[in-house]
Amino acid sequence: MDRLANLFFVCILAGFALIHMPEISFLAGMTSFFHVVGALAILVFSFVLLYLGIKALFTKL
DSSP states (O other): OHHHHHHHHHHHHHHHHHHTOOOOGGGGGGHHHHHHHHHHHHHHHHHHHHHHHHHHHHHHO
16 A cells, blocks of 8 residues: 555656656647646546545544
């Protein structure tokens, strides 16, 4: 379970990397696409981590 949570955290960091990626000449037309994909990755994996945390909290009680 811990390795899975680490993987999701790294995916969130990858989403931030996509959002803050500098404009490279041959990829300059796709920057809005990278922003959307990065934002979706951050949102999806953040919600998954929250779900796993809440699930772990209530199974321990």
